[in-house]
Amino acid sequence: MPTYQAQIYVTLRPSVLDPAGTAVRSGLTHMGYSNVEQVRIGKYVEVTLTAEDEASARQQLDRICDQLLANPVIENYRFDLKAAVPAA
Amino acid sequence: MKFGVIVFPGSNCDRDVVYVTREVLQQPTRMIWHEDSDLSDIDVVVVPGGFSYGDYLRCGAIARFSPAMQATVEHANQGKPVLGICNGFQILTEVGLLPGALVRNRDLNFICDRVLLRVERTDLPWTSQYQPGQVITLPIAHGEGCYYADETTLAELEANRQIVLRYSDADGTASEASNLNGSLHNIAGICNQQGNVIGMMPHPERAADALLGGTDGLGIFESALRVAVTA
Numbered sequence: 030m031p032t033y034q035a036q037i038y039v040t041l042r043p044s045v046l047d048p049a050g051t052a053v054r055s056g057l058t059h060m061g062y063s064n065v066e067q068v069r070i071g072k073y074v075e076v077t078l079t080a081e082d083e084a085s086a087r088q089q090l091d092r093i094c095d096q097l098l099a100n101p102v103i104e105n106y107r108f109d110l111k112a113a114v115p116a117a
Numbered sequence: 118m119k120f121g122v123i124v125f126p127g128s129n130c131d132r133d134v135v136y137v138t139r140e141v142l143q144q145p146t147r148m149i150w151h152e153d154s155d156l157s158d159i160d161v162v163v164v165p166g167g168f169s170y171g172d173y174l175r176c177g178a179i180a181r182f183s184p185a186m187q188a189t190v191e192h193a194n195q196g197k198p199v200l201g202i203c204n205g206f207q208i209l210t211e212v213g214l215l216p217g218a219l220v221r222n223r224d225l226n227f228i229c230d231r232v233l234l235r236v237e238r239t240d241l242p243w244t245s246q247y248q249p250g251q252v253i254t255l256p257i258a259h260g261e262g263c264y265y266a267d268e269t270t271l272a273e274l275e276a277n278r279q280i281v282l283r284y285s286d287a288d289g290t291a292s293e294a295s296n297l298n299g300s301l302h303n304i305a306g307i308c309n310q311q312g313n314v315i316g317m318m319p320h321p322e323r324a325a326d327a328l329l330g331g332t333d334g335l336g337i338f339e340s341a342l343r344v345a346v347t348a
Contacts, residue, residue, distance in 0.1 A: 044267065045220060046220075046223070046299070047221075048221050048222070048223055048225050048299075049221060049225060097174070100175055100178070100211065102210070102218040102265070102266070103218045103220055
């Protein structure tokens with residue numbers, strides 16, 4: 030079975046406050062970046078998996094994200110998927 | 118009446134709960150390892166505070182998949198009492214027994230303090246020992262205790278009277294000043310629609326022995342006991 034690599038981005042839903050992002054924005058303001066209007070902090074996850082084909086990989090990743098990597102109550106996710114290059 | 122206290126790698130309030138149920142209330146109590154899936158001998162399940170599985174990914178996210186939690190869901194679905202405290206509350210939301218989520222405290226601080234709480238429901242298996250509107254003092258100790266749910270869910274919680282505890286002033290006013298972690302609607306504890314599952318960020322087990330400076334939390338455990346005795 031081919032191997033796929035997914036780059037998964039988990040982000041807070043827009044309606045959820047991000048106090049950590051606000052704190053970072055405050056730090057940036059102190060650095061002089063008064064033009065930074067908003068900072069939102071999320072998570073980045075890399076997953077390597079084998080699957081029959083790309084469609085199957087996407088289906089499994091949706092389940093993985095829905096059930097564990099993201100909490101749909103507070104978070105959204107998206108991912109980029111690519112076939113892993115076989116080792117030479 | 119037999120209590121069961123789930124123990125995850127990283128739980129750190131499990132023994133405090135066991136002390137209350139076994140020593141203070143003199144009830145048989147079993148510590149349930151997270152890999153144990155048989156809760157058939159247990160009447161009341163307590164999911165204790167701590168940092169289950171290191172709270173990796175999100176608080177409670179990994180614990181949700183443990184055999185003991187799957188068994189706890191079955192226990193709850195049979196209408197039997199389940200109490201989640203702090204990390205236990207987070208786990209109960211992750212596993213879907215309670216709505217909403219607990220996110221980072223508004224001001225980013227880990228808050229370790231005693232807080233005033235208004236008891237909103239006294240008709241539950243967990244709260245019958247309190248008076249309606251009673252203001253109690255319980256310890257809190259959390260970094261991610263800010264209750265969040267979308268507008269629809271919040272409206273449902275209010276309409277169904279599922280909010281059990283709110284951060285309040287001494288006179289029972291759910292003020293912004295009393296809401297240390299920024300929880301929506303000052304929510305400190307909620308129950309499911311049936312009322313058998315309750316989750317709360319404050320620690321009743323740390324206020325159940327006068328030696329520790331307060332006994333306002335003992336009523337939670339005594340209430341559960343009373344249900345079993347009268348059942």
